[in-house]
Amino acid sequence: MTWKKYRRLLSDRVKRTANAVAGWLVALLLAGIRRCDRVAVSNIAGAFMRTVGPWLPEHRTGCDNLRAAFPDKGDAEIEIILRGVWDNLGRVAAEIAHLDHICSGDPYKRTFIDYTPESIARFIALKNDGKPALVFAAHLANWELPAVIAGSDGLDSVVLYRRPNLGAIADAVMALRKGLMGELVASSMGAPVALARALEQGRHVAMLVDQHYTRGIDVTFFGRTCKVNPLIAMLAREVECPIHGTRVIRLPGNRFRGEISEEVKPARDAQGRIDVQGTMQAITDVVEAWVRERPEQWLWVHRRWR
Secondary structure, X not given: OOHHHHHHHHHHHHHHHHHHHHHHHHHHHHHHHHOOOHHHHHHHHHHHHHHHHHHOOHHHHHHHHHHHHOOOOOHHHHHHHHHHHHHHHHHHHHHHHHHHHHHHOOOOOOOOEEEOHHHHHHHHHHHHOOOOEEXXXXXXXXXXXXXXXXXXXXXXXXXXXXXXXXXHHHHHHHHHHOOOOOEEEEOOOOHHHHHHHHHHOOOEEEEEOOOOOOOOEEEEEOOEEEEEOOHHHHHHHHXXXXXXXXXXXXXXXXXXXXXXXXXXXXXXXXXXXXXXXXHHHHHHHHHHHHHHHOHHHEOOOOOOOO
16 A cells, blocks of 8 residues: 555544544534523523624624625624624524424423414415425524424425535434424435425425525625525426425524515516526515514625625
């Protein structure tokens, strides 16, 4: 064996070992968090990230994004929003271990999620009409919760997700998600076929739509051009079905409110077929309205514009 091959083999073994150790530590941490009081650990994680977040390099990305999106806001107001962003991210990390507890309540029969009557009616209609539907969400508040709510309330759903880069960490997170979110489909070359098949079977397909996608199409978000994954509009074009948005809003007192939007009407071309770019713009407009309403609950530290 040459020295070059030996170094590569050694490097691969070190990476596999580090990956396994990281996964074990994450699993241990999540198990420990799960044994703690959800509200207390969420408050601690939020306070920790409010303190640490401004020192991270992503804080500058968030500042730049907010200044471009809200040119009328001063530096002090932008810092307040970003503190809220870091607080929310800390809470999301702590809540991963308590997703089922948040949705089902606690032993004292207290519930933690409120719903408007309109959203309840829309959910029941989606659940019982026997028809397929596409549902989009964004990285707002705890963006894991909409899929958990749908699964716990019996909506037949298929959820597209992106696995974390480290396999062992992905396995630890997936162990918590499994059984809570309906059928999970990892992003891959074969994912569109699996999702289209689910729609043809009358099921509900859900995905996040607000992150940068290098091979995507252009839309306007906060007056700036960015790229978005057109998959949801392409699926709507292939299998004509309603499109709805869903979000969870973080409320005071460690509570949430779940919402389902009215049907988002797709754009159509001269032949009456769904126009992919126009439909993605309509979806992006809904997400922008959500973010404008609660800017401190969105993922501003992500490089959305590139």
